[in-house]
Amino acid sequence: MTTTTPDHAGLFPADDDRPWSDPARPVGERVEALLARLTLEEKIAQLGSAWEDVEPAGPEVAPGTNLFGRVGDLDETARHGLGQLTRPYGTVPRPALEHARLLAERQRQIMAQSRFAIPAMAHDECLTGFTAYGATIYPTSLAMAATFDPALIRRVGAAIGTDMAAAGVHQGLAPVVDVIRDYRWGRCEETYGEDPYLVGEMGEAYVLGLQGAGVYATLKHFAGYSASMGGRNHAPVGIGHRELTDVVLPPFERIVAAGVGSVMNSYAEIDGEAPAASRRLLTGVLREQWGFEGTVVSDYWSLPFLVDAHRVAADLPDAGALALRAGMDVELPDQRGFGAALADAVRAGKAGEADVDQAVRRVLRQKAALGLLDPDWDPQPPALREGILDLDKPENRRLAHTVAQAGAVLLHNAGGLPLPAAGRIALIGPCADDVRTMFGCYSFPNHVLSDRDDLGNGVGAESLRGALLTELPFVDWEFAQGCPIRDEDRDGIAVAVEASRTADVTVLAVGDKPGMFGIGTSGEGCDAEDLRLPGVQEELVEAVLATGKPVVLVVVSGRPYAVGRFAAGTAAMVQVFLPGEEGGRAVAELLSGRANFSGKLPVQIPTSPAGQPYTYLHPPLGDRQSWLSNLDPTPAFPFGHGLSYTGFEIHDLRTDRQLVPTDSEFTVSVRVRNTGALPGAETVQVYFTDPLAQVTRPVQTLLAFAKVPLEPGEEATVRFDIHTDRLAFTGLDGHRVVEPGEIRLRAGSSSEDTPNETSLQLVGAQRDASVIRQHGVPAVVERG
Numbered sequence: 022m023t024t025t026t027p028d029h030a031g032l033f034p035a036d037d038d039r040p041w042s043d044p045a046r047p048v049g050e051r052v053e054a055l056l057a058r059l060t061l062e063e064k065i066a067q068l069g070s071a072w073e074d075v076e077p078a079g080p081e082v083a084p085g086t087n088l089f090g091r092v093g094d095l096d097e098t099a100r101h102g103l104g105q106l107t108r109p110y111g112t113v114p115r116p117a118l119e120h121a122r123l124l125a126e127r128q129r130q131i132m133a134q135s136r137f138a139i140p141a142m143a144h145d146e147c148l149t150g151f152t153a154y155g156a157t158i159y160p161t162s163l164a165m166a167a168t169f170d171p172a173l174i175r176r177v178g179a180a181i182g183t184d185m186a187a188a189g190v191h192q193g194l195a196p197v198v199d200v201i202r203d204y205r206w207g208r209c210e211e212t213y214g215e216d217p218y219l220v221g222e223m224g225e226a227y228v229l230g231l232q233g234a235g236v237y238a239t240l241k242h243f244a245g246y247s248a249s250m251g252g253r254n255h256a257p258v259g260i261g262h263r264e265l266t267d268v269v270l271p272p273f274e275r276i277v278a279a280g281v282g283s284v285m286n287s288y289a290e291i292d293g294e295a296p297a298a299s300r301r302l303l304t305g306v307l308r309e310q311w312g313f314e315g316t317v318v319s320d321y322w323s324l325p326f327l328v329d330a331h332r333v334a335a336d337l338p339d340a341g342a343l344a345l346r347a348g349m350d351v352e353l354p355d356q357r358g359f360g361a362a363l364a365d366a367v368r369a370g371k372a373g374e375a376d377v378d379q380a381v382r383r384v385l386r387q388k389a390a391l392g393l394l395d396p397d398w399d400p401q402p403p404a405l406r407e408g409i410l411d412l413d414k415p416e417n418r419r420l421a422h423t424v425a426q427a428g429a430v431l432l433h434n435a436g437g438l439p440l441p442a443a444g445r446i447a448l449i450g451p452c453a454d455d456v457r458t459m460f461g462c463y464s465f466p467n468h469v470l471s472d473r474d475d476l477g478n479g480v481g482a483e484s485l486r487g488a489l490l491t492e493l494p495f496v497d498w499e500f501a502q503g504c505p506i507r508d509e510d511r512d513g514i515a516v517a518v519e520a521s522r523t524a525d526v527t528v529l530a531v532g533d534k535p536g537m538f539g540i541g542t543s544g545e546g547c548d549a550e551d552l553r554l555p556g557v558q559e560e561l562v563e564a565v566l567a568t569g570k571p572v573v574l575v576v577v578s579g580r581p582y583a584v585g586r587f588a589a590g591t592a593a594m595v596q597v598f599l600p601g602e603e604g605g606r607a608v609a610e611l612l613s614g615r616a617n618f619s620g621k622l623p624v625q626i627p628t629s630p631a632g633q634p635y636t637y638l639h640p641p642l643g644d645r646q647s648w649l650s651n652l653d654p655t656p657a658f659p660f661g662h663g664l665s666y667t668g669f670e671i672h673d674l675r676t677d678r679q680l681v682p683t684d685s686e687f688t689v690s691v692r693v694r695n696t697g698a699l700p701g702a703e704t705v706q707v708y709f710t711d712p713l714a715q716v717t718r719p720v721q722t723l724l725a726f727a728k729v730p731l732e733p734g735e736e737a738t739v740r741f742d743i744h745t746d747r748l749a750f751t752g753l754d755g756h757r758v759v760e761p762g763e764i765r766l767r768a769g770s771s772s773e774d775t776p777n778e779t780s781l782q783l784v785g786a787q788r789d790a791s792v793i794r795q796h797g798v799p800a801v802v803e804r805g
Contacts, residue, residue, distance in 0.1 A: 041137075041389070042396045051394060052385045055137060056378060062101045063136065064374075064381045065363050068345075069356030070105035070141075071098040073127060074112035080471050081538050082112065083321040083354065084255070084288070084546065092355045095130050102135035104384055105318075106143045107354040110153035110188060114469065114476050117155055117188065117412050121405040124189050128400035140393045140400060142384075144239075144318075144353070147193035147231070148211055148463040149601060150421075151184050155479040156412035157602065159421045160428055161461035161579065162197060162223070164598035166213035166623035167428035167663075169704040170728050171226035178230025178238075180420055184412050185236045189402025191391055192237040192283060198224040198272040199242055201624060201636060202260075205252030207547035210461050210535065210579030210599055212247065213272075214623025215636040215660065216723045218747075221272040221796060225279050237282030237387065242320060244302060245269050246287035254546045255330070258291040263716065263751045265291070268638065274311055275796035282315045282387065286323055286349070288330075295331040297323040298340075303348030310791075316350040316383045324349075324358030337362035342371035350380040413480050418603060425600035425607035427702075431618035431664040432626065437573045437592025439614025439666070440526060445497045447524035449517045449565060451506045451558065452532045452577040454486040458506070459577060459597075459604035462535035462544025471540050482602040485530055485575070488609035499524060503565075506534045507542055507556040514557075514564050522568045526592070528612065529565055531558045532578035535599065543579030543599075552583040552630040566590040575608070585628035585657020596626065596658075614666065619702040619728070621663035621771070625656035636660070637772050640717040661706050661723070661771035667697030667733065671705055674768040674777035681745065682785045683759045689724075689741045691768045691777060695731035702730040705739045708775055710765040715753050721772060725798035738803045745783065747798065749790035760787040 040046055041055035056064070077090035092098055109124045110117070124143060132138040146152035150159040159165075159181070165174050185193055197208070201215040213223040228238040245265060249256035260269070273284070284307060286296040296302055297319055307313045327333055327340040334340035341358035345366075352359035366372045385394070392398055404410035431438070440446065452458040456478065460467050466478040483491075486500055503517035504510055521527040531554055538546035542555040553559055562584075566572055571592035576584055579599050588594055595618075597608055610616040625637055631652065635643055637660035645653050670693070677688040693705050707725045711718040725741040745759050752758040761783045767775035 041394055044395050048386055048389045051389050052382055055385060055394070056381055058137065059381070061364060061367060061374060061377070064377050065359060066099070066101035067104045067139070067381050067384045068351055068359045068363070069103065070107050070351065070353050071095060071103055071356070072107035072112070072354040074108065075354070076113065080469060082468055084538070085322045089322055089325070092357065092360070095127060098356060099131045099134050102139050103131045103141040104351050105353065106141045108145050109143050110151070110190065111145045111465070112469065114154040114473070114479065117153060117410040118405065120153065121188060121402045121410055125401045125405055132400065139388065140398065142191040142388060142391070142393070143189060144192035144194060145185065145190050146463055147181050147185060147195045148197065149461040150464070151181055151188070151412060152463055152465050152468060153188070153412055154465050156184060156465065157417035157421055158460050158464045158480055158482070160425050160601040160604065161210045161599040162213050163210050163579065163623060164428040164600055165424060166219060166223050167430055167598055167620040168424060169621045169726055170427060171222045173424060173427060174223050175226040175230040176420060177424060178227040179234050180417055182231040182234025182236040186234055187402065187404040188410060190236060192239060193231055194239045194241065194285065196224045196227045196238065197241055198276060199247035200268055200272065202248040203252035204552055204580050204624065204627070205549045206247060206249065207254055207544050207549070208247070209624070210543050211463065216623070216638060217268055217271040218723050219623055221275040224272050225276050228276055228279060228281050232280070232282060239283040239285050239318065240273055240276055240281050241285035242287035243273055243284050243296060243307070244287055245291040246289050249289045253548050255288050258289045260291070262755060266751045266757065270306070274793065277307070277311045277313045278796060283318055284313065284315065285318050285320050288320055288323060288326065290331060295327055295333055297349060298327055298333055298343040298347050300347040308348060316387060317348055318351040318353050319344065319349055321354045322357070324352055338366040338369065338371060342366040345372050345376050345380060350383050421601050422603035422607050425604045426611060426616055428598065428600065428620045429608055429611055429618060430596040430620040430622055432594040432596055432658050432662070433588050433591065434593045434664055437526065437571050438612060440493060440528070440573070440612050442493055443495045444525040445499065445523065447520040447527040448486055448489060448498055448500045449503050449520060449527055450530035450561070451502055451504060452485070452530040454484045454500065454502070455534065456482040456484045456605065458532060458534045459600050460535065461579065461599045462537055462541060462547070467535050467541065467544070468537060471536050480602050483605040485605045485608055488605035489612070492609040492613045492615070503561040504557050509557050511557055511560065514561050517561060518564050518568060521565045521570055521572070524570060527565060527570055527572045528575060529562060529572055530575045530577060531562060532576050535579050549580065552581070552627055554582050554584065562587055573612070581624045581626045583627040583630040585626050588657055596622065617666050617699060617701045618663065619665060621661050621704050622658060625660050626658035628655065628657040629653065638719050638722065641720055644720060659771050659773040661704070662773070665701045665703070667695055667699040667701040669701070669703040669770065670694045670696050671703070671769050672777060674766065674779050676766065676779055676781050679781050680784050681781050683745055683761055683783050683788045684785070686742060686744045687781065689743060689766060690738055692736060692738050693729055693731070694736040695733055698733050700730070700732050702728055703770060704728045706769060706771065707741060708767045708772060709748065711748070712763055712765060714750070714762070715760065716750065718750060721767070725800065727800040727802060729802055735804065740801045740803065742799045744795035746790055746793045746795050748783070749793065757790045758787050759783065759790050761785060
């Protein structure tokens with residue numbers, strides 16, 4: 022590997038001639054000292070990136086991979102230094118230590134070509150774990166949300182961050198905190214569900230875990246991406262100001278307040294404005310209104326898309342200038358708008374060097390905080406110095422197992438579960454014996470290896486079939502695929518029906534196989550026309566149910582499908598949202614009864630593929646209006662629903678006072694008891710309704726929740742300390758307010774099972790709630 026200047030990396034002492042390398046000095050002072058020495062070209066180099074491993078002829082792992090390809094070698098792309106290295110682990114399959122050695126070599130070259138030996142930050146994907154060959158594949162974000170356990174998800178973030186930091190990666194491109202608005206959207210699996218409070222709770226927990234391990238998190242996609250028309254990836258977003266501010270933005274706002282390091286723009290235009298060029302969003306909302314101090318990074322090729330997709334820029338220099346002025350700091354995955362094109366734009370007067378300086382300050386501030394400007398910084402990742410980089414440690418697998426089990430949802434049980442320990446059971450379906458149906462689209466196997474079956478999965482993973490054979494060894498199992506995931510091949514249905522007819526019980530596993538850009542049935546660019554199961558799987562379900570034998574339907578999917586109509590014909594139904602490498606074993610233990618279900622739905626399960634999609638968070642006209650429309654949006658299983666092998670009673674809902682000032686706090690308490698004979702965990706959910714307001718309000722909104730494990734007969738009181746900020750909404754004048762009036766409270770086990778009711782009165786003047794001071798709701802569990 023050649024360099025263009027002498028290799029002086031890591032050899033500079035911290036002295037008065039190089040104050041930026043002195044860790045004892047304030048970060049701001051160090052940054053200004055270095056910034057003053059940089060030429061325009063060197064400054065702009067800090068705002069760009071390089072994707073060394075991208076394979077234009079390989080699988081399309083980002084929108085445009087096959088179109089754009091590489092800009093050039095590091096000799097060219099880092100000739101003045103470099104801001105970021107793109108996906109050094111998440112692009113091609115290599116042993117982890119080989120990736121680490123190559124990363125160290127590239128860092129040395131970048132430092133050697135920089136006059137001031139400035140290393141690059143390295144970023145990678147981490148939605149379902151570190152997207153690297155051989156790294157632990159955790160359940161998807163939607164499965165994590167189904168745990169309703171933020172503390173558990175913080176542990177996941179910490180585990181992923183620990184592995185990434187050991188590998189020399191500084192920034193992770195997660196979490197996705199888009200709030201689901203349309204179940205047909207392919208990226209539902211990447212989100213934490215359809216409620217902004219749940220999304221914020223889970224997203225903040227993940228961020229705190231990741232950043233606590235020394236890796237900057239990246240919120241995406243800012244903003245409105247999940248509300249694209251028709252649920253189609255990259256389609257325009259037509260939502261109004263109120264839906265944007267009350268539903269879409271709250272998770273971002275909350276996690277910015279928690280100190281997230283980076284934010285990534287949305288691809289989809291919103292009300293005619295491309296977010297990558299929106300000063301209103303990237304500067305007005307994000308920085309001026311919320312006080313964000315981190316970096317804004319572009320989603321891959323967002324700057325060229327300003328020219329070709331949005332048509333708001335004439336050429337790349339124009340695109341670079343637009344994005345920079347809007348508040349963009351770093352272009353990913355390379356340097357098409359922020360490379361030579363941006364230098365041309367500055368010289369032509371389209372952008373000011375002061376704007377460049379501001380972006381560079383933010384980049385250098387993060388590099389200083391990470392230690393990259395310190396004189397003793399070592400380009401070798403910590404794991405390379407130790408000679409070992411195990412990305413799928415036993416403790417990772419145990420954590421993945423815990424999450425997979427906690428996120429599985431028992432929808433319905435008419436005696437079909439637990440499965441018998443003996444007898445004849447038919448295991449049928451395309452998701453029964455294919456482990457990749459349990460992985461998300463951003464897992465390395467489904468993301469990168471979709472055309473490389475010869476390389477396996479990089480991690481040990483057991484299918485549901487293999488796990489059930491181990492879990493229930495005295496059962497006489499018969500397996501039949503029945504049909505493929507997506508292909509309209511019906512040849513195996515008759516064999517599956519015969520297997521079911523001769524069995525005592527049938528376990529029928531259907532759902533998705535995720536992938537990218539049409540390769541899969543769920544994932545980025547894998548949107549659905551409607552909410553029917555892919556391919557001919559519904560025909561398989563109908564044929565097996567027609568046997569009249571007991572059927573346990575297990576849906577393994579990245580979105581909620583309209584399987585509610587099958588409930589009456591099944592002995593039990595289970596929903597699993599892509600449970601990761603430990604999913605087979607985790608689900609098998611639940612089906613056998615060795616473990617108990619505790620997951621809750623972060624989305625609704627529709628009855629009809631046409632009457633939906635509509636999330637639970639809707640105004641009164643979103644409810645069934647039989648005299649106005651023949652379509653019924655009522656879900657088969659509502660938001661927050663999930664059963665257990667034991668029973669629970671939630672009762673005695675109280676508030677500490679009836680009159681609450683509009684700028685104040687109040688406490689809600691509720692009792693929960695395990696009424697069954699088995700240990701279990703119930704998620705206590707509190708919802709509120711604003712029955713009379715100046716604008717239409719949701720029929721109900723999740724106010725707070727807490728997951729409470731209980732032994733048989735055990736009882737606990739859950740106390741929630743709630744600030745009235747949680748009751749704020751965007752008023753008629755477009756500003757967020759808390760207004761006086763009645764607030765009705767309900768508590769129960771789901772959004773529809775809320776038998777406990779009380780109310781309080783907000784009193785005093787309407788108040789401005791532009792700044793939210795308390796986003797979360799602390800919960801205290803008192804046992805006994």
